[in-house]
Amino acid sequence: MREVSLAAWLIVEAPSTLRATERPSGASMAGQDPTLSTDHPFYDVARHGILQVAGADQLGRLIVTFSCCRMPPSHQLNHQRLLEYLKYTLDHYVENDYTIVYFHYGLNSQNKPSLGWLQSAYKEFDRKYKKNLKALYVVHPTSLIKVLWSIFRPLISLRDKNQGELIPPVLRATVTYLKEKGLRTEGLFRKSASAQTIRQVQRLFNQGKPVNFDDYGDIHIPAVILKTFLRELPEPLLTFRAYEQILGITSVESSLRVTRCRQILQELPEPNHAVLRYVADFLHAVSQESIFNKMNSSNLACVFGLNLIWPSQGVASPSALVPLNLFTELLIEYYEKVFSAREAGR
Template sequence: MEKRKTSFTPAACEDTELSINHPYYDVARHGIVQLAGDDNSGRRVITFSCCRMPPSHQLNHSRLLEYLRYTLDQYVENDYTLVYFHYGLNSRNKPSLNWLQSAYKEFDRKYKKNLKALYVVHPTNFIKILWNIFKPLISHKFGKKITYLNYLSDLREHLKYDQLNIPEDVIRHDQNLRDKQKGRPPPLAKLPPPRPPLPTQQFGVSLQYLKDKNKGQLIPPVMKQTVSYLKSKGLRVEGLFRRSASIQTIKEIHKLYNQGKPVNFDDYGDIHIPAVILKTFLRELPQPLLTFESYDQILGITSVESSLRVTSCKQVIQGLPEHNYVVLKYLICFLHMVSQESIYNKMTGSNLACVFGLNLIWPPKGASSLRALNPLNLFTELLIDFYSKIFSSRTKILTHLEPWKILLMALLSNLMYVIGGMTLIPVGIISHSNVRGSFCVFSLDTCV
């Protein structure tokens, strides 16, 4: 059993922004369970921090189990990863063995099937004892998903480390372990200056950089190629965007794109690979597509009256920089198409929102809290389901045009052109590097 004395400091770990009306406020406020972005295979990451568990007399463990199920239910249909920070479990806060046994049995096959990796950080002898107790109950297949990590740095091989919300107690404990291993505190190493991106870099660079390096194209090449491929071959694939892919394959394609080399998804024979690449591209943008400035507005969507939410979404979208608006419209148009085939692919607007919400917007610092899940997913779902209304026109930009351009826009907007049964509509005002000011472009109401 654990002998360490770990102090529990509620003020340091509670989610102060959590609504008191949350159905599991009594448990959620401690921050024991957190969302932490995606791993290197595009799977959603959930963390469990023992050091944030208060003494047993202050926490109803049955409620904790219910809350864990409540959290996992939002992602159990998708591949996901669980990170368990063991440090901080002690005689005062640990659940009983009977509770652990019943908890394992209660999580049925659907929870275990899509759990693709379980990382146990800072394992101790107590973990070995538990393993011997539960070994008869744990299948060999499930056992292969468990990885023991002695140090936090070991996580970097598997996850996007900077997205993790690691408790300060765990960080200090990790440093103490390293100091003991080396006998003395290591000197502070100077980090090398960041390298400038390659001219052909596609991941981890801004939309403006991609535009400048791709002859003024507004839609990034990675998005254009993955969306085009998925439109032609993946619209009716069941569970599209829910499955993960080989880490090595993702790294290989990542490298090819960054080196400016061609990528042929047919060579890989897995429709989920371009789906993961698209999500990875969005998540690695220096600033989210919906921008940091919109984060608080988006979180407020749940407080808006239901009948006004689409209008509220449109107002947020209208406030985006022009380049972000065009790229977002391209993406949401495609996701709307995917949702239209949900009878085959099972990916409704709601299901797509659960996958893409955190890839479109995240806070300036750290990962999104579980508190933010509902509004972020709701906002994304509204974008997908009400695509035509939200992305109809962008009238606010007209005030910046010269009078003759406004007149031309007004005349054109009153005309209806029908070609082969398809209607041409204005898609907005976009800037052009060779023209001073802006001009209006018309396009078929599809993903351009």
């Protein structure tokens, strides 16, 4: 089976590891398990064959598949029961290494769960289910799935211990390293790094392997990795929807611009808001050391503006750079004020 890459940064395993070598006698990939009894505690859900234990990969790890094409219309399936069935099934296997293969084909407006259900599902799958999950393959992804994967990364993203939010591992690794060793580096984020080395580090993250930036002896490598991660997201962190609103920031009276920034951020999806806050907090810390690194909030905004927001079609026009960079500068310079409103409203 071939793995479908959603975002090269977030792929967990090489595709060659996913080859079913055996299948339990009771598993049927063609539909309902023929051995399924009506006495099964989740017979009403299990009978559809949405979830299957498909055997093991070549490394001996159990493969669990989830097939959207087998989901009946929403009025015929209790999605809360589906969530409970998912947990019930995984509870039998999570103490050992396992792999999940998610087949997105077949999900449509008639059978897809609500966003609220997805949020509930995410909260339910805690560390118990993450610790031994070695690979998550998404087959036949749509553009929406690509965006959600890049930002949300269900089951695999790490949890920020201070904010209780999800931060992609690439961001956490680069930000942590730069905070410890790069805040006073002159020209941070302005200088390039070896393209070959960048690709090498990307492959390590792509394979879920640890990266020790000390091995490379160049503080600009994690800086470039961070910028590249943001730039290569399928949708910008600030979202396409916010683009036109951000362009209007220059028409807002100076004394009201921070308030306007807060209003725009209030409309962001929660995962986007969490990651943006994490990035802005870091960039604010960089700006506080500008006497050494020569990177004040204005300079940082010139670097990160187009890495945080860009139009859905084409590229940003030269005239758009002024409001985009101004908005980014406000996020960095007034970090605490810009992000305080959402916290206060919770």
